[in-house]
Amino acid sequence: MSTERKLGNDDSQTEEQGVVEFLTAHPDFFDRHPELVGRLRVPHDSGSAISLVEKQVAVLRKQNRQLERRLVDLVDVARSNDGLVDRMHHLALALVNAGDRQELLAGLDDVLRSRFDADEVVICLFEREAEANLSPARIVHPDDAGLSAFRNFLRNARPQLGRLGVDQLQFLFGDKAEGRVGSAALIPLGPGSRQGLIAVGSRNKDHFTPTQGTVFLERLAELVAAALDRASDAARHDGR
Numbered sequence: 001m002s003t004e005r006k007l008g009n010d011d012s013q014t015e016e017q018g019v020v021e022f023l024t025a026h027p028d029f030f031d032r033h034p035e036l037v038g039r040l041r042v043p044h045d046s047g048s049a050i051s052l053v054e055k056q057v058a059v060l061r062k063q064n065r066q067l068e069r070r071l072v073d074l075v076d077v078a079r080s081n082d083g084l085v086d087r088m089h090h091l092a093l094a095l096v097n098a099g100d101r102q103e104l105l106a107g108l109d110d111v112l113r114s115r116f117d118a119d120e121v122v123i124c125l126f127e128r129e130a131e132a133n134l135s136p137a138r139i140v141h142p143d144d145a146g147l148s149a150f151r152n153f154l155r156n157a158r159p160q161l162g163r164l165g166v167d168q169l170q171f172l173f174g175d176k177a178e179g180r181v182g183s184a185a186l187i188p189l190g191p192g193s194r195q196g197l198i199a200v201g202s203r204n205k206d207h208f209t210p211t212q213g214t215v216f217l218e219r220l221a222e223l224v225a226a227a228l229d230r231a232s233d234a235a236r237h238d239g240r
Contacts, residue, residue, distance in 0.1 A: 120201030
């Protein structure tokens with residue numbers, strides 16, 4: 001056993017001597033490999049105590065790592081915001097260029113599916129008298145019994161994200177919705193949800209979650225509600 005330890009010590013000393021000779025022959029080694037400097041441990045004549053310089057360096061390294069993570073997060077957020085701005089731009093164009101309510105609703109459905117990667121889209125408009133054709137929207141009477149499953153959502157009049165209840169899924173997406181819609185975003189239209197609602201469904205159960213922000217969806221709802229009001233006013237004017 002003692003012989004093995006002695007041989008091991010000799011090998012270690014030989015390796016260390018090789019490192020010393022290499023660094024002596026290549027004094028610019030750490031200039032060419034600066035990333036290694038941060039991984040070295042250089043002792044000081046302070047015994048087991050940590051020197052002030054060493055402590056400062058450790059703190060700075062930690063701060064640098066935190067800053068790097070924050071920078072990565074900021075870049076990700078910036079990219080995401082760029083994508084949202086582009087989607088909102090296409091949505092606004094579809095709403096502004098629509099000639100009537102039916103064209104507006106068709107453009108809204110198309111943008112939500114193509115630009116927002118929606119697997120399912122349902123547009124419900126609350127009206128007491130159904131018009132001849134507002135496809136792809138669904139006309140729902142304000143007193144429809146199926147709306148009882150959305151009572152709290154309609155009362156709060158704020159976007160809701162997450163997994164829907166069985167009654168909500170069936171009312172919006174049909175009997176086979178549980179296999180097609182894992183999560184959804186519910187978007188109320190107009191003050192007090194008086195105009196209706198939009199449901200955007202995803203197959204992914206974690207695509208829409210309650211922890212996600214709703215500011216973007218609130219802006220989307222305002223745009224759509226204003227466009228619907230304008231189209232309705234134009235339709236009444238043309239009817240007269």
